[in-house]
Amino acid sequence: MSSKDTPPLPEPLRVPVADSHTHLDMQDATVEEGLARAAAVNVTTVIQVGCDVKGSRWAAETAAAHPSVYAAVALHPNEAPRIVHGDPDGWSRQGGREPGGKAALDEALAEIDRLAALDQVRGVGETGLDYFRTGPEGMAAQEESFRAHIEIAKRHGKALVIHDREAHADVLRVLADAGAPERTVFHCYSGDVAMARICADAGYFMSFAGNVTFKNAQPLRDALSVAPIELILVETDAPFLTPAPYRGRPNAPYLIPVTLRAMAEVKGVDEDTLASAINENTARAFDY
Ligand SMILES: [Zn+2]
Ligand SMILES: [Zn+2]
Numbered sequence: 001m002s003s004k005d006t007p008p009l010p011e012p013l014r015v016p017v018a019d020s021h022t023h024l025d026m027q028d029a030t031v032e033e034g035l036a037r038a039a040a041v042n043v044t045t046v047i048q049v050g051c052d053v054k055g056s057r058w059a060a061e062t063a064a065a066h067p068s069v070y071a072a073v074a075l076h077p078n079e080a081p082r083i084v085h086g087d088p089d090g091w092s093r094q095g096g097r098e099p100g101g102k103a104a105l106d107e108a109l110a111e112i113d114r115l116a117a118l119d120q121v122r123g124v125g126e127t128g129l130d131y132f133r134t135g136p137e138g139m140a141a142q143e144e145s146f147r148a149h150i151e152i153a154k155r156h157g158k159a160l161v162i163h164d165r166e167a168h169a170d171v172l173r174v175l176a177d178a179g180a181p182e183r184t185v186f187h188c189y190s191g192d193v194a195m196a197r198i199c200a201d202a203g204y205f206m207s208f209a210g211n212v213t214f215k216n217a218q219p220l221r222d223a224l225s226v227a228p229i230e231l232i233l234v235e236t237d238a239p240f241l242t243p244a245p246y247r248g249r250p251n252a253p254y255l256i257p258v259t260l261r262a263m264a265e266v267k268g269v270d271e272d273t274l275a276s277a278i279n280e281n282t283a284r285a286f287d288y
Contacts, residue, residue: 007246010041010257015275017260018045018282019253020207021072021126021161021187021235025058027252028239035068038253044068046253047235047286049126049161049187051076053111063120070286072123072161073115075108077130080145081138083108105141109148116156122286124153125161126187129174132165143174150178159183159286162204168195180204183285188237189223196223200231205285207233210243210251213262221266229267229277233285234260 006028019038024031024046038046048063049072050056056073063071075083086099100107116124127149129142153160160181164171168191175184186199189206199206206227212220224232236259238251243258264274 005249007242007249007255009037009254012040013042013257013260013271013275015272015279016042016044017234017256017275017279018047019043019236019238019256020047020185020233020282020285021049021209022046022238022253023051023240024048024062024069024253025055026239028250029252031062031066031069034252034254035066038256039068041254041257043253043256045070045282045288047072047123047282049123050074051126052079053108056112056115060115060118060121064118069120070122070288071115071118071120072125072159073112073121074125074127074149074161075105075112075145076126077128077142077146077163077165078133078138080105081134081141084141085138105145109145109152112149113152116152116158121158122288123159123161123185124149124156125159125185126163127161128163129167129171130163130165131167131170143170146174147178150175150181153181154179157182157287159185162186163188164190172198175202183287185233185285187235188241189227190220191223192219193222193226196227200226200228203231205231205233205281207235208259208263209235209237210241210247210255210259212266213244213259214247215244224263224266229269229274230281232263232267232274232278233282234263234278
């Protein structure tokens with residue numbers, strides 16, 4: 001069996017849950033196939049997340065066409081600096097992005113703002129800070145974009161979906177400084193126990209992805225074990241972060257049960273209890 005093989009369908013969950021963060025537009029299956037496979041294992045709702053203007057429009061259209069899909073719209077933290085400065089690594093040479101400056105960022109944010117008003121759009125994100133892929137030259141544009149998304153989420157009463165990669169302290173600082181929206185979700189939660197306590201005190205949701213199953217992820221499992229059950233969500237972030245034992249193979253929403261079962265073990269609760277909690281939490285976070 002090659003590493004590219006699609007993992008098999010896991011045993012269905014008995015209690016329906018949502019995949020709180022996925023990218024159907026980056027997966028091999030069609031939307032219909034992806035949703036049908038997910039529904040077959042009782043993953044009955046997915047949040048489709050846009051990462052740029054085009055992807056956010058697509059997310060909104062897809063959610064409008066499918067009752068089991070809600071959308072989140074945003075400029076990804078790595079996208080905002082690209083809009084302002086272009087991409088020195090060759091993106092623009094591939095027929096893509098020329099530097100557009102601040103005016104281009106404002107224009108893109110205006111479109112995100114327009115999409116955020118739509119009823120099927122329940123989240124603004126993924127936004128936040130990414131110090132792994134974006135260097136110091138992009139940090140100002142990234143933070144400006146993050147703050148603009150926080151403002152948009154609050155004005156429209158939508159959940160804020162945070163992407164935080166190697167930027168925990170600054171993400172928490174900006175949120176506290178700008179004032180977090182009523183419902184804030186840390187997608188692909190990657191903090192430690194201490195940060196989980198800060199998130200819990202602030203009422204931030206923590207959404208765990210397939211990497212919680214990885215052998216080297218004990219600190220993440222420790223964070224999960226202290227996170228209050230009423231603030232826990234589950235996600236695939238598919239096509240990325242396929243849970244063990246399928247690491248390296250394509251991820252999709254139908255693999256949520258694999259991650260959820262590993263999480264239930266960490267929490268010391270049975271699968272149905274965790275699934276029920278997650279189902280309620282996700283509906284509360286995204287107000288559906
Ligand atoms: Zn992300
Ligand atoms: Zn994502």
